[in-house]
Amino acid sequence: FNTSKRKGITSLPLIRGVIAFVDSMVLGIKSLTYSASFFEDEDYEEQPSKFDEFLEKKFGEKAENFIMGVVVAISVVISVALFMMLPLAIADLLKKHVGGVTETMVPAIEGLAKIFIFLVYLLLISQMKDIKRTFMYHGAEHKCINCLETGNELTVDNVRAASRYHKRCGTSFLFFVIFISIIFFIFIRTDNVAMRYLIRIALIPVIAGISYECIRFAGVRDNIIVTIISAPGKFIQKITTKEPTDDMIEVGIAAVEAVFDWREYLRGNGIYVPEPVNDKYVLDEEDGYYE
Structure with a gap:
């Protein structure tokens, strides 16, 4: 969710959150596709299908970007249907067929259904072997970030001791999306069923933008309010x-080093870090260390 290099309208509050959300989804799909390629049978050379040949002929070098766009679009549609449309449908059905369920109760029921579906979804996919490994690498990523933010060098021992939970996690972002959507639709109501669904789709960018700003706020502050809103x-x-x-921790460290000069970051915060030599920290005799 790094928007520090963005300029102009894409760096504005709310808008930057929508851009970051789309970027992270595209990057996530690309990363999963890339990592999955390493598990394919190297001795088996898959022949391109007729559909692959059609895309290559039609779009040329942009075929991969086209496929990625389709995958992202399908992912968004499925997510909207599963986490927005289905909870609303459940709430409307309960209102229609269960006595005592009033119009004012619909947003609360919808919100509870969203949380329930989201948790069940996460629990189910967490049982998949590849997803378990992904979640372990996710933990390594958080540990590396927490290790640096607490002022420690990126070594396996230091990273292992760090927390695997982080306030700016994308999981927290998804929770904020659900929570803020609940608040929105408590106040934005209509008796027209079709309009209910259209309003929810139309407000997705707004909700995503506000959720992103909440994550940014939580990431740079540490007080009782932030602790409470970050807890879920x-x-x-x-x-x-x-x-x-x-x-996995070593992979996490290598990933950080590939995109971020963490030694310079620590030095900028007044922490002395020796330069690595052959993956070992070595200082000259003047500094009191020796090879």
Whole structure:
């Protein structure tokens, strides 16, 4: 969710949240596709299908981008149907067929249904072998970030000791999306069933933008309010992050080093970090250390 390099309208509050949401979804799908390629049988060379040949002929080098766009679009449609339309349908059915359920109760029922479906979804996919590994790498990612933010060098021992929960996690972002949508639709109501669904779809960018700003706020402040609003997200991270193995931690460290000069970051915060030599920290005799 890094928007620090964005300029112009894409760096504005609310808008940057929508852009970050789309970027993270595209990057996530690309990363999963790339990592999955390493588990394919290297001795088996898959022949392109007629559909692959059609896309290659039609779009050329942009075929991969086209496929990625379709995958993202399908993912958004499924997410909207599962986490927005289905809860509303459940609430409307209960109002229609269960006595005592009033119009004012519909948003609360819809919200509870969203949370229930979301948790069940996470619990189910967490049982998949590949997703379990993904969640372990997710834990390694959080540990690396927490290790740095507490002023420690990125070593396997330091990272292992760090927390696997983080306030700016994408899981917390999804919880904020659900929570803020509940608040929105308590006040935005209509008796027209079709309009209910259209309003929810239309407000997705607004809700995503506000949720992103909440995550940014929680990430740079540490007080009782932030602790309270971050608690549900950290609870959900018990599902979406797992304790990583040491080799996963090493991958996490390598990933950080590929995109971020963490040594310079620590030095900027007044922490002395020796330069690595052959993956070992070495200082000259003047500094009191030796090779």
